[in-house]
Amino acid sequence: MTGHDADNFVRVQIINDAAAIEQAVSGVVAALERHHYPKASLFAVKLCLHEALSNAFRHGHRGLPPSTPVALAYLASPDHVEIFIEDRGPGFDPASVPDPTLDENLERGSGRGLLLINAYMAVAEYSPAGNALHMVYRRPDLTTNT
């Protein structure tokens, strides 16, 4: 989030409440709809937002009051959407999450949120502290003529 684009980001503080989360996610989805993103893109971005916010509240904010907000910032353009999600927890090391697709981990209860985010997003990178996620979703139905 650098340069002049930083001013255009929509910024939202979200508490751990189903309605608040849904309202924030709906805001991002509405921004994509204004750019006429296809249904598959809306599905992917909505899913990744829920997964990222769920991880932030369930793991990042474990032990913190439910009123502790997670910060969401996003900017939708015709060909991509950039999303930042930052929690106030101590952070984690994404490399420490076991691969849930391995046969021995297939029945594990967790780890799939991160997998889905990595599958759908063109960019999914955590800050060095591990409490902030930067995601970029690229619209798949637009091709560049070079």
Next chain:
Amino acid sequence: MPGQESRLKVRKVDGIVQVEFVDRNILDEGNIQSIGDEIASLIEAEPTPRIILSFTNVEHLSSAALGTLITINNKVRAKAGQLRLSNIDPQIYEVFAITKLNKLFQIVPTVPDAVRSLA
């Protein structure tokens, strides 16, 4: 669960429990917990459960819901029962494929397909 609206439509035909989700979005952890509890009760009520979960109304489903489905599958297997998933939207099927849970669950196109496979 008295006082709580069911999140499932349930009917039993020829000993097979057919479950349809009411919600279009299975994303909220509170709802997922309720759904898991309701289906666990259905499993407990059957000596050898044969259960079909139809996703015909479902448009979105999170990894937390997948975790609950794994728990349900384990409960059914613990009673030597059988579980089928049906009517899964292609976008949701992709979530099963990405997570490789399409290898763990028996997924069939429709409820009649599921019934035939349990007969």
